[in-house]
Structures are given as structure tokens and as C-alpha cells.
Amino acid sequence: MTVTSPAESAPPGGPGGELAELQPPRLMLDAPVLRACGLSRRYGRVTALQDVDVTLYPREVLGIVGESGSGKSSLLRLLNLEETPQGGSYHLNVPGAQGRDLLTLTRFERRELRVRHIGIVYQNPHLGLRMEHSSSGNVAERLVLAGERSFAALRQAGRVSLAASEFPLERLDDPPRELSGGMQQRVQLAKAIALKPALLLLDEPTTGLDVSVQALVLDTLRRVRRELGVAMVIVSHDLGVIRTLADRVMVMRGGQVVEVGLVDQVLDDPLHPYTQQLVHAKL
């Protein structure tokens, strides 16, 4: 399906409307940093994603919500170039990839692009971290993949990135298996932002953390967004998290997008019956 962004559907003018009200949100005035069209993914007989379009603007945060099994994590894996869809196209507006459909790249080219331009934080830290290596070593690994070889530079870059994710620096040498869930998410975040990616993907980054830790991690994500200006896609079943972080939200059901729009618009005045059900169930 084709989802038209509010920017694209906004009328150029109208009776009685203030100009400011008619202009698309500032974020949407730039060229998109990410544009994926018609993504489809099947696993055997299960259709995880069907004809999904995603557009993301620079510095924008797009939330993805939907019931369990609606395809949210599958979509993030495709956007992270971990898996290949059976159909669709995917463009990122980053150096070396302009005008190229990323789905046509070789495995090596995709890996390069992922290392340099895409960061991801998984709900399960075991997917994103080596639990036995030191925390700073986990962050350094990404820099090594990008070609950095100097031990001093790796150590310093790891420290800077962990500090940016508000990780306690006295625990730099501790392995993630000895850290709390909130700290493990901070190590994942530090690794994800180490090379200042254009795109940060977050899969339920606060799920499973206790409420006070969740709030701290959300604060850090907001600050990272503000300071790095990175565009983010965040999957969460928690509409409070989406409201706190996201500019727009995309609602998924059965592998398809049923509604997309500005967060307040969709969560306060949902149009699709499924979104209405989702919002009311969470109230």
C-alpha cells in the first residue's frame, strides 16, 4: 500500500487557515533519509510483511506500533539490511548509496553500509552484544569493522560513545553479562551511535526495564536524538514511549500498514478501527 505522509497530503492553501497551519512540519521539508517501498517478506507460509512503505525524514522519529506478530521486528530487520525482502525497494540518502536500491547491493556492500550508517538497539541485548567482552570492547568492535586499528583511538572513541549514552564510565571494562538491563541497553546504544549513523533503529528498547530505568533510557534517547540529529525508527508496544519520542507513528496489523500520521493526530483521533481498538485498549 502507499501511505501518503501528512506533508504530501497537506493542501497548499485553504479558506480561513493560517499559513503556519498549512505548512508541513519542518522536519518533512528535507528530502527523506530513508524511503522503502512495497517491502514484502514471507517466512514459509507466513506473510510477515506485505507491501509496506516507509518514509523517514532527517532528524525525524517514526514510531511503529501493532499487535504481536504484526511484522514490526521483521520490518526493522529489513531496514537493518539483516534480511532481504522478497519484494520492494529500499533507498537511504547517505554517502555512497544515493540513487541505489540497497536491495541490489552485494552482501559485502550491505555490511559496509550497515556498519557505517545504521545503528540498532535490540530488545534482547544478547542479539546486539558479546556478553563476555568488555563494554568498551563491544563499542570498539564497530569501529574496528569500520577500519580503525589504533588501540588508543578505539579506547577513546569507545569512552566518548559510552559517555554519550550515559553509561557509568567506571564500568567500561565490565562485560555486559555483569550489567543491569538498563546498562546493557546503554552499551547497545553506545555501539549503535559510535559512528554517528544516519539511521538508528530501536526494537522495544525499554521493554522489560523497570519504570524508573525506562524513563532514564528515554531521556537519553531524546538527548541523543537532539545532539546527533539522527533519524530514528522505534518499535514499541508502549504508546507512552511512542508519544514521548516519536513525531509520526505507523500502525501495523497482519504485516500491513493500516494507518500513519502525526503522533498526536493518530493517538488522539485514530481513523482506522484497529487503531481505535489499540488506543482504547491501552487507556
Ligand SMILES: Nc1ncnc2c1ncn2[C@@H]1O[C@H](COP(=O)(O)OP(=O)(O)OP(=O)(O)O)[C@@H](O)[C@H]1O
Ligand atoms: N525467522 C522467522 N521464521 C519464521 N517466521 C517468522 C520469522 N520471523 C518472523 N516470523 C513470523 O512473521 C510474523 C511477524 O513476526 P514479527 O516478529 O515481525 O512480529 P512483531 O510485530 O515484531 O511481533 P512481537 O511484537 O511479538 O515481537 C509472525 O507470524 C512471526 O511468527
